[in-house]
Amino acid sequence: MKTRYSFGGDEHIFVEVDEEMSLEAFFKSLSMTTAVKESRIKGVTEICPANASFQIKFDPDVIAPDDMLAELKRLEGAADKAESSIKTRIVEIPVLYNDPWTHETLMRFRERHQDPKSTDIEYAARINNLDGVDGFVKAHSGAPWFVSMVGFVAGLPFLYQMVDRKRQIEVPKYLRPRTDTPKLTVGHGGCFGCIYSVRGAGGYQMFGITPMPIYDPKQEIKYLKDFMVFFRPGDIVKWKPIDRAEYDSAVADVEAGKFAPRMRDVTFSLDEFRRDIDGTNAKLMGVLYGN
Structure with a gap:
């Protein structure tokens, strides 16, 4: 380099x-x-x-x-x-894929999209040669993601998929940016995933939404009382697909002050990852879920 x-x-x-x-x-x-x-x-x-x-x-x-x-x-x-290793943490982020809110939004902006006749997730599955929406969700949530940067708007993480390059999901941004994106949308542009920390304009493809707040300027949410921004560079994220009932339950827990994200401290070695990508990811999952 x-x-x-x-x-x-x-x-x-x-x-x-x-x-x-x-x-x-x-x-x-x-x-x-x-x-x-x-x-x-x-x-x-x-x-x-x-x-x-x-x-x-x-x-x-x-x-x-x-x-x-x-x-x-x-x-x-x-x-x-x-030394190419860091002490960091791995965090589970629940995601309601194909949720009604991003779906309503993406349908309002189809004229700005590469394929107005399909949804964002259907388009992403097709151009990445994945087996429909289910195949896409499996590929998107099957391996961890690395937080490489936090910013653009307050608290927004950029995430890099931790698989070999030929398996990385790549999707272009919208032809023209939207004027609206729901808060906590899980999006993707180029090789980067993200979570929109606030509602606003955006051009990334929209795949789902998480019930887990990641930015709280008032610092009222239990796990954001020490600092208003949840993510920091070096964090590792594991997406967890959830259904609507699980989403509603998590939202209620957030509002009641009972929601706590699943996370564990880990040491990540770039050298080990390069030697055995899938083995390293499996080890990280073992730490997160106590296997």
Whole structure:
């Protein structure tokens, strides 16, 4: 991977680790941004990580742009030698696939879609050569996903499917963005999944909805009292298909303050994952479900 550096005015440096998203690029970006934070470089005011890149904001009156660049290149050398494992957590996210709310919304915007005669999930199944909606749900929920970035809107996670590339689900965004997307929609664009943390415009394909809030600026929800945003880069997600009765029950539990997401602490090794993808995923599932 050839890292590219570019200045944004006199107080930003943009670092592109790779042109393509990969777990290798993510790990290098994470290692570098962690090193910037731990180095406490004088003048750094913000660190903004993304999927395979990051941006540093700094005060040029404290550290000159060329000196900031030199610091980042020094840290890159250490990142290349860094251990490719992280302590993180795996989280189960319930999903009502083919729910009535995203269905109503997607039908309102069919003229903006590549295939106005089918639903988003039917279209995604067909172009990924999957056996209809059931085959799609099985492929989508069958393996874990890696949270590579949180942002765009507050609390929205970008998720990268943890399978070999030929099995990754890929679906283009809408031809023109929608002006509406239900809150907590499970969406997909390109190779990335996401959960819409708030209601608003969007262009990702819509596959379902989760009853589990992931953003609470008032911090009233039990598991979001410490921090209003649930996800952080490095989290691992396992989708759990649920039916309407299970969805309604989970919503009631959230409103009653009784809902608690299933999650476990794990150590994820990129080297182990590269050696045995399915074996690593099975081990993660074992930790989550106590097998």
